[in-house]
Amino acid sequence: MNSTLKRVAVACLLMFGLLMANVTYLGTVKAESLRNDSRNVRMLYSRYKIDRGWITADNTKTTLAKTVDTGDSKFRFEREYPLGKPFTHVVGWFAPESAAGIESAMGRYLDGSHPDLVVRRAIDMVSGKPAKGASVDLTLNTKAQEIAYKDLASTGKRGAVVAIEPKTGKILTMVSVPSYDPNPLATASKEKVNKAYNKLDKDGDKPLLNRAIDLTYAPGSTFKTVTSAAYLSDDSSRDENTQVDAPDSLPLPGTSISLPNYHGESCGGRATLVEALTISCNTPFAKMGMELGWDKLKEQAEKFGVGKPLAIPLSVAGSSIGKEEGKAELAKTAIGQQSNQMTPLQMAMVAAGIANQGTVMKPYLVNKVFGPDGAEIDGTDPESLSEAVSPEVAGELTKMMISVVENGTGGAAKLPGITVAGKTGTAETSPGKPSHAWFISFAPVDDPQVAVAVFVESGSAGNDATGGAVAAPIAHDVMQAVLGQ
Known part of the structure; x- marks a missing residue:
């Protein structure tokens, strides 16, 4: 037993x-x-029982995402995006099983689950009130954001615009086109959300991608600012008036081909640095790149932030000048071609670093976080990312970029009564296909308030689009909006 x-x-x-x-x-x-x-389904219901915090901009004056009380016992709170498409790629969306953009990156604040809100969660639990999240205020200038979106979208262009405050790193504008209405992705119906998402996912223009930070592109002649920075930094005796070789074509070592200037134009055989950048000669900058070598060019690019992991807090694709190959390839890299690939955000950082006397500030989107009671519980302090060049070199680059706008290819970016510095770029993509169009700039030169990068994707603005004709006018409008002209 x-x-x-x-x-x-x-x-x-x-x-x-x-x-x-x-x-x-x-x-x-x-x-x-x-x-x-x-x-x-319990998890699904619980997502919609939270009074999610709002997303705002313009120091909380403009609402980009809000929560509406439906009165439904199962799906009590729904998300709405009142300003829609211009802000979609930054703000994102909140769906039954997923989220994107700031809705995802700042999700723990917005849904109240962040440790900073533990006391508030306990109070809500005891009182029986719906859980309430914190609100997130973004650095965006909504007027400039809407103008950038309109300039791209109204003419059927594909591309991106990024504007940064040089002294702080605040992202004032981040637009990607094509965009989409986020509201159909915010409904509580999984079936409707999946249908809407699948339609966007299958769209050949890839509207779900944020072209400002998700993809990289050949930067073309805008990268000549980086090559110039390396060349000036390599020898303190050099300045904007240093004479450089500017042949009509440059033989590429180890090949039987020569590198021409844009459209076969002549740059006179010799030119000063400022003259070469003003008319965007290819040959002098290609030769500079070969003389500097891959290591020095890569080091200079890294000082502007290229290759460094970056979250704003959205994840940013890594920019790169490519692997070391050979002299011929390096010549092309130095003019923004070959394997040279940059995000529009990265090129905005280059412009902002030059504007800020050589100091690149870490870019960021979140201004402040406010608790449910309205008290500030977190915020972003400006932080230096790197010293790209000395103030002296930044001053020389600035003078060269002013000449591009005043006397060269960037005239469409001029602002009345304000001195603008800029650089155009027209980047080849593949044989037989149209080029990408770029423009980077900052203003006012004597007290920079905004640095801009405009990227227009291949073929979306015609077969012979240039940075000066297509991208510079957009930069003009964005700078004008930020400066309140």
Whole structure:
């Protein structure tokens, strides 16, 4: 009898142990997957029981995302995006099973689950009130954002615009076109959300991608500012008036081909640095790149932030000048071609670094976070990312970029009564296909308030689009909006 009881007791203990092990496994190892399982309707309902914090801009004066009380017992709170398409790629959307943009990156603040809000969560739990999240105020200048979007979208262009405050790193504008209405992705119906998302996902123009930070492109002649920075920094005796070789074509070592200037134009054989940048000669900058070598060009690019991991807090694709290949390839890299690939954000950082006397500030989108009671609980302090060039070199580059706008290819960026510095870029893509069009700039030169990068994708502005004709007018409008002209 005792042996029988012992066997029963052992069996019970084993089953209890297995039960505890299963509970532990489900509660730890499988907890996250179960919580996010599409069949978990309790999780779905719980997402819509939270009075999610609002997303604002212009120092909380403009609402970009808000929560509406529907009165429905299951789906109590719904998300709305009153300003729609111009802000979609930054603000994102909040869906039944996912989120994007700031809605995702700042999700723990917005839904109230961040440790900074633990006291508030406890109060809501005790009082029986719906959980309430914090609000996030962004650095965006909404007037400039809407103008940038209109300039791109109204003419059917694909591309991106990024504007930065040089002294702080605040992102004033981040637009990507084509865009889409985020509201259909914010409904509580998974079926409707999936239908809307799949349609966008299959769109050949790829509207879901944020072209400002998700993709990289050949920067073309805008990268000549980086090559110039390396060349000036390599020898302190050099300045804007230093004479450089500017042949009509440059033989590329190890090949049977020569690198021409744009459209086969002549740059006179010799030119000063400022003259070469003003009319955007290819050959002098290609030769500079070969003389400097890959290591020095790469080091200079890295000082502007190229290759450094970056979150704003949205993740940013890594820019790169490519791998070391050979002299011929380096010549093309120095003029923004070959394997040279930059995000529009990165090129805005280059312009902002030159504007800020050589100091590149870390770019950021979140201005402040406010608790449900309106009290500030977090904020972003400006932070230096790197010293790209000395103030003296930044001054020389600025003079060269002023000449581009005043006397060269960037005339469409001129502002009345304000001195603008800029650089155009027209980047070849692949044989037989139209070029990308670029423009980077900053203003006012004597006290820079805004640095801009405009990128217009291949073929979306005609077959012979140039940075000066297509991108510079957009930069003009964005700078004008930021400066309140």
